[in-house]
Amino acid sequence: MRNATTPKSPSFASMVQQFFTEYLVAQRAVSPRTVVCYRDALMLFLDFASRKLCKAPTSLRLVDIQPDLILAFLDHLERARNNAVRSRNLRLTALRAFLKFAGRRDVTSLHIVERALAVPMKRFERRMLGFLTREEMLAVLGQPGSSWSSQRDHLLLAMLYNTGARVSEIIGVRVIDVVLEGAACVHLQGKGRKQRSVPLWKTTILEIRAWLRLNPTLRGEAAMLPNRDGHAMCRSSVAQRLRLAVVRAADQQPSILKKQVSPHTLRHTTAMHLLQSGVPFNVIALWLGHESTTTTHRYVEADLAMKQKALARLEAPDTKMRRFRVPDSLMRFLQTL
Secondary structure (H helix, E strand, O other): OOOOOOOOOOOHHHHHHHHHHHHHHHHOOOOHHHHHHHHHHHHHHHHHHHHHHOOOHHHOOHHHOOHHHHHHHHHHHHHOOOOOHHHHHHHHHHHHHHHHHHHHHOHHHHHHHHHHHOOOOOOOOOOOOOOOOHHHHHHHHOOOOOOHHHHHHHHHHHHHHHHOOOHHHHHOOEHHHEEOOOOOEEEEEOHHHOEEEEEOOHHHHHHHHHHHHHOOOOOOOOEOOEOOOOOEOOHHHHHHHHHHHHHHHOOOOHHHHHOOOOHHHHHHHHHHHHHHOOOOHHHHHHHHOOOOHHHHHHHHHHHHHHHHHHHHHOOOOOOOOOOOOOOHHHHHHHHHO
């Protein structure tokens, strides 16, 4: 009878490599931006762990990743690197994802991984979501100028407002992704390569048609919103064009200068305006591509908080409640019954 041989556990270094090449890229198909985010988090942790344990990163083992080490790393992020709680939690999310992957690859270390996964996220006070009023949003959209870039920027802002898309989603839109006939919509590729379709308003359809007439060579796989070289716009360019639009909008709506307006602010604005128009928040969740309606519920809370502030500004009517006294004649009538 042959003796059963225990399979050799994979090395820590090989599991880190497999986590990125096989799991994140091949299986999960996450975006390059997510890969960079997870890579930075793992590099920070490995550097901290190697100095704390006096081991080279290649010499580390899963058994070394104890809850105390993770907590010390998270404390280091906040104190030494001045990371905000949100950034601290994002680093922990990346580390958790790796540990879950490692636990599946090395079941002998599963008990160690489970202990490490028990390290909690840190709660923090969320700021109220920033968004623009309808008047401010219309001022940002403005009227397109006669230049090519002005018309492109106007369509960019109109599509951001219509779709509530993330910047990465809107700059990735190709001409082939836009449907203008029948049930007009635009196909977006969101987080985790998940696709969704968002309906287009009539005004947006008209502006897209006008843009395509102006640029007859844009077709098929071409970027709907290209730069001068014909390639898709970059994130920084979108933010810059929005800043210019906000400065122009301030002439009509000076209140906008008191707000921090980013492309993501337009996403919040779309959600809030849909909510205020009576659209159910589960539909808004589909519109924005939220995996959970819990995320969308933040807009409901923000809308309620805004209404409570408005209510607090109202003065209670200066009236005194008086006790009702019946006329004497009525009292006499009742006494005769």
